[in-house]
Amino acid sequence: MTIAITPTQAPVAVDEDKCIAEKGCTVCVDVCPLDVLAIDLVKKKAFMQFDECWYCLPCETDCPTGAVQVSIPYLLR
Amino acid sequence: MKRIDLQYDLVVIGGGTGGPMAAVKAKERNPQLKVLLVDKANVKRSGAISMGMDGLNNAVIPGHATPEQYVKEITVANDGIVDQEAVMAYAAGSFDMIQELDRWGVKFEKDETGDYAVRKVHHLGSYVLPMPEGHHMKKILYRQLKRGRVEVTNRVVVTRVLTGADGAVNAVLGFDCRTADFYVIRCKAAVISTGAAGRIGLPASGYLMGTYENPTNCGDGHAMAYHAGADLANLECFQINPLIKDYNGPACAYVTGPFGGFTANSKGERFIECDYWSGQMMLEFHRELQSGNGPVFLKLDHLAEETIGEIEHILHTNERPSRGRFHEKRGNDYRSEMVEMHISEIGFCSGHSASGIHINARGETSVKGLYAAGDCASVPHNYMLGAFVYGRLCGENAAEYCDGRNPLAVDEDAVEAERARIAAPLGRGDGLTPFQIEYKTRRLVNDYLQPPKITRKYEIALRRFDEIREDALQMTAANPHELMRAIEAHSILDCAEMAARASLFRTESRWGLYHHYVDFPERNDADWFCHSLLSKGADGAMSLRKKAVEPYIVAIDEQERTAYQRLRVAPSAAAA
Ligand SMILES: Cc1cc2nc3c(=O)[nH]c(=O)nc-3n(C[C@H](O)[C@H](O)[C@H](O)COP(=O)(O)OP(=O)(O)OC[C@H]3O[C@@H](n4cnc5c(N)ncnc54)[C@H](O)[C@@H]3O)c2cc1C
Ligand code: SF4
Ligand code: SF4
Numbered sequence: 267m268t269i270a271i272t273p274t275q276a277p278v279a280v281d282e283d284k285c286i287a288e289k290g291c292t293v294c295v296d297v298c299p300l301d302v303l304a305i306d307l308v309k310k311k312a313f314m315q316f317d318e319c320w321y322c323l324p325c326e327t328d329c330p331t332g333a334v335q336v337s338i339p340y341l342l343r
Numbered sequence: 344m345k346r347i348d349l350q351y352d353l354v355v356i357g358g359g360t361g362g363p364m365a366a367v368k369a370k371e372r373n374p375q376l377k378v379l380l381v382d383k384a385n386v387k388r389s390g391a392i393s394m395g396m397d398g399l400n401n402a403v404i405p406g407h408a409t410p411e412q413y414v415k416e417i418t419v420a421n422d423g424i425v426d427q428e429a430v431m432a433y434a435a436g437s438f439d440m441i442q443e444l445d446r447w448g449v450k451f452e453k454d455e456t457g458d459y460a461v462r463k464v465h466h467l468g469s470y471v472l473p474m475p476e477g478h479h480m481k482k483i484l485y486r487q488l489k490r491g492r493v494e495v496t497n498r499v500v501v502t503r504v505l506t507g508a509d510g511a512v513n514a515v516l517g518f519d520c521r522t523a524d525f526y527v528i529r530c531k532a533a534v535i536s537t538g539a540a541g542r543i544g545l546p547a548s549g550y551l552m553g554t555y556e557n558p559t560n561c562g563d564g565h566a567m568a569y570h571a572g573a574d575l576a577n578l579e580c581f582q583i584n585p586l587i588k589d590y591n592g593p594a595c596a597y598v599t600g601p602f603g604g605f606t607a608n609s610k611g612e613r614f615i616e617c618d619y620w621s622g623q624m625m626l627e628f629h630r631e632l633q634s635g636n637g638p639v640f641l642k643l644d645h646l647a648e649e650t651i652g653e654i655e656h657i658l659h660t661n662e663r664p665s666r667g668r669f670h671e672k673r674g675n676d677y678r679s680e681m682v683e684m685h686i687s688e689i690g691f692c693s694g695h696s697a698s699g700i701h702i703n704a705r706g707e708t709s710v711k712g713l714y715a716a717g718d719c720a721s722v723p724h725n726y727m728l729g730a731f732v733y734g735r736l737c738g739e740n741a742a743e744y745c746d747g748r749n750p751l752a753v754d755e756d757a758v759e760a761e762r763a764r765i766a767a768p769l770g771r772g773d774g775l776t777p778f779q780i781e782y783k784t785r786r787l788v789n790d791y792l793q794p795p796k797i798t799r800k801y802e803i804a805l806r807r808f809d810e811i812r813e814d815a816l817q818m819t820a821a822n823p824h825e826l827m828r829a830i831e832a833h834s835i836l837d838c839a840e841m842a843a844r845a846s847l848f849r850t851e852s853r854w855g856l857y858h859h860y861v862d863f864p865e866r867n868d869a870d871w872f873c874h875s876l877l878s879k880g881a882d883g884a885m886s887l888r889k890k891a892v893e894p895y896i897v898a899i900d901e902q903e904r905t906a907y908q909r910l911r912v913a914p915s916a917a918a919a
Binding site: 267268269296297298299300301315316318319320321322323324327328336337338339341342343 | 384385387390394498520521546549550551553554559589590591664665668669672673776819824828
């Protein structure tokens with residue numbers, strides 16, 4: 267059997283103009299308790315890799331440039 | 344999978360609330376001690392207090408409450424099934440801990456005279472101390488970890504605690520959730536402070552991580568204690584909370600109660616005398632939902648503008664700060680509309696109810712060298728301050744225990760078996776995903792285990808869990824992150840089975856909705872005025888036994904004994 271993927275809209279958005287991951291920042295990735303954020307190695311920007319969010323906000327609060335915007339996940343919004 | 348071998352005196356598992364305190368206090372007791380704090384997340388922002396906390400739920404402060412009063416309150420709220428000595432150890436250490444936190448920079452609400460501004464939310468006494476500026480908790484703890492020179496390893500998921508031939512702890516095993524490196528950490532003692540088991544049931548929204556608890560806390564600690572041979576106490580006393588519907592976080596009556604907010608039915612009427620979270624309160628909540636008077640709401644729309652402003656400031660900047668944007672999206676303004684509440688899915692959490700890894704007043708589990716603190720340990724209604732006080736007790740006692748101990752050799756066969764268990768999903772290109780296994784387990788928990796409890800449903804659940812256990816052997820993980828979810832799914836299955844077996848064992852009803860057993864609807868003190876203990880039997884299966892309630896050190900009179908059973912507002916009062 268193969269593995270199929272069900273796409274979902276990620277509740278966390280990163281403003282790529284503001285994100286300074288290319289300068290070595292990984293703050294949001296470091297603080298997320300669920301470890302669902304990552305740095306896109308090609309774009310050098312943070313993004314939400316796994317849709318497993320507790321809408322707790324450390325990523326948004328601790329980002330030095332205000333690039334992260336957390337929405338309540340759609341299923342419970 | 345690379346293997347990494349480390350050696351420490353003490354390993355603290357979980358760096359949320361109780362864990363950092365245990366590590367700091369162990370180092371204070373013995374600065375020479377090698378202490379490692381391990382967390383599957385990052386201790387800077389991990390655990391229940393990731394974004395701070397808006398108040399102490401159980402402060403025992405001279406002039407407002409005495410330790411004896413508090414022990415009484417908790418005894419009564421738990422239908423008598425408590426180890427009073429363990430509750431007393433918390434109560435006696437409560438005020439010292441508050442003063443220490445105050446010195447560390449935690450800001451508690453004080454009145455004009457500089458005294459702590461304690462509020463009444465419980466049925467009998469006053470123990471709630473607001474922390475309107477409580478969002479710095481984690482920063483303050485982190486500073487103490489640095490000051491105390493505690494070594495920290497983040498993103499390592501601990502899976503097992505091993506014991507030597509003498510039955511005492513000698514190693515902690517786990518893996519890195521980013522690299523999948525396998526960790527073997529030899530040690531003399533370990534403290535488990537992995538928080539609640541918050542991912543047993545499925546939130547009604549269907550979103551796996553939309554839980555009340557921080558979803559990192561999935562019951563790993565309960566599972567590792569079980570597999571290490573430790574006793575777990577009163578697991579049938581589930582945690583079930585009254586939460587904002589769909590958001591699944593606290594509203595919270597502790598914050599709004601002292602300001603005049605209260606739990607109401609759809610007519611806007613009060614139906615319970617006291618909003619303190621107890622099994623009885625949840626049973627009345629459940630009855631109101633069933634009665635046709637639901638939904639149940641938190642009523643704030645009668646309060647003055649400045650009061651609501653203050654409530655908003657606390658609820659929207661602290662603890663679960665995304666509450667504000669949740670309400671905003673729905674256009675739910677506290678001024679004009681009540682907030683719809685609901686009953687949460689089940690979990691294990693001594694912080695709020697009374698179940699967990701069994702410990703005594705020294706924080707010791709039934710396994711030598713193994714300690715437990717906080718939401719995962721069995722001391723009831725411990726909340727945040729209880730996690731700190733027991734963190735301290737565990738840290739200090741474990742430090743003393745380590746003195747002069749030479750642990751026996753680690754069983755390499757057991758290490759290899761665990762390595763193979765962890766590695767298995769990574770090697771499979773094909774199979775069921777961790778999401779599928781976890782979702783199905785938790786969906787069945789809702790279908791069959793959510794109270795009211797019914798024997799036949801529980802028996803079906805156990806059969807289904809066995810089937811999922813078979814299926815789980817085919818789990819596949821594409822990367823170390825998914826591997827973490829796969830291994831967590833095993834912990835969740837262990838906890839689901841424990842919840843079912845413990846519930847079937849106690850053939851009576853107790854603790855309101857928490858153990859509302861339809862086949863045995865009455866409380867039966869003659870046969871069941873006791874703890875239940877679950878452990879791994881000689882045959883490897885779950886085994887249960889009774890344990891007598893320890894002799895009381897604070898007497899409870901008849902009037903007090905039934906206080907929590909009279910929560911429903913009398914009909915005439917409700918109509919008024
Ligand atoms: C939303 C919410 C509101 C609350 N409000 C209040 C309040 O107002 N007042 C109050 O007094 N109490 C409140 N509480 C309760 C209080 O926060 C908890 O009782 C307390 O923080 C529990 O501390 P702990 O150390 O047991 O768990 P946590 O602080 O949750 O720490 C557990 C840690 O273990 C780690 N971990 C889990 N599994 C593993 C593993 N396998 N390997 C390594 N690490 C692992 C986690 O990452 C986490 O850091 C609230 C709780 C919640 C969830
Ligand atoms: S914290 Fe902000 S700036 Fe840093 S990587 Fe994340 S989004 Fe980019
Ligand atoms: S809101 Fe919390 S869980 Fe979601 S991405 Fe941010 S830090 Fe992670």
